Amino acid sequence: AQKVTQAQTEISVVEKEDVTLDCVYETRDTTYYLFWYKQPPSGELVFLIRRNSFDEQNEISGRYSWNFQKSTSSFNFTITASQVVDSAVYFCALSEARRGGSNYKLTFGKGTLLTVNP
Amino acid sequence: DAEITQSPRHKITETGRQVTLACHQTWNHNNMFWYRQDLGHGLRLIHYSYGVQDTNKGEVSDGYSVSRSNTEDLPLTLESAASSQTSVYFCASSESRVTGELFFGEGSRLTVL
Numbered sequence: 610a611q612k613v614t615q616a617q618t619e620i621s622v623v624e625k626e627d628v629t630l631d632c633v634y635e636t637r638d639t640t641y642y643l644f645w646y647k648q649p650p651s652g653e654l655v656f657l658i659r660r661n662s663f664d665e666q667n668e669i670s671g672r673y674s675w676n677f678q679k680s681t682s683s684f685n686f687t688i689t690a691s692q693v694v695d696s697a698v699y700f701c702a703l704s705e706a707r708r709g710g711s712n713y714k715l716t717f718g719k720g721t722l723l724t725v726n727p
Numbered sequence: 728d729a730e731i732t733q734s735p736r737h738k739i740t741e742t743g744r745q746v747t748l749a750c751h752q753t754w755n756h757n758n759m760f761w762y763r764q765d766l767g768h769g770l771r772l773i774h775y776s777y778g779v780q781d782t783n784k785g786e787v788s789d790g791y792s793v794s795r796s797n798t799e800d801l802p803l804t805l806e807s808a809a810s811s812q813t814s815v816y817f818c819a820s821s822e823s824r825v826t827g828e829l830f831f832g833e834g835s836r837l838t839v840l
Binding site: 719720 | 760762767768769770771772775785815817819828829830831833834
């Protein structure tokens, strides 16, 4: 069975600090996708990034970057120069992409609450 | 713009009552999902559907049912509401047959007294 672990329940930083959110996953499949979602205080879930298991290149999008390491089954998320608007719950998720496309459901971690203080 | 909408957004009910949460998407996505969000548990999958007339149980399906009579709708029914079902419920849909990227509704907060 697939599993996603976000060991950090809550993180608090001061604005402009860099912060890394950890995500460790378990799956028996060789083909899978990893995701990060953001849930701001307003409650909606916002897609941030998708990564497939064959692409271990790190990705940067503005102040956000993601480090995917298959060797340690980790997909960590770093926010550089954090801002108050980054305060949210962040979820890491895993989907398995089986041959024939029969399994698309996502398994989520428990989330990390990030608070960025001014 | 295409979207996914949930109703009601907030509901208070009593133990033992039947409750139905509606989910409607206009993306024409084949895949639809219901999750519940609880403190300390993150998002847990209740039921999902990969197309019309297809429904499947997720990890926390007891006490819930769904039906899929058309592409746009996946209503979630609590047959006999229990206090343990007090939660925030999210409906989601996806189009991709491979990646599983989900588009979420705004959530429905259900309180069972």
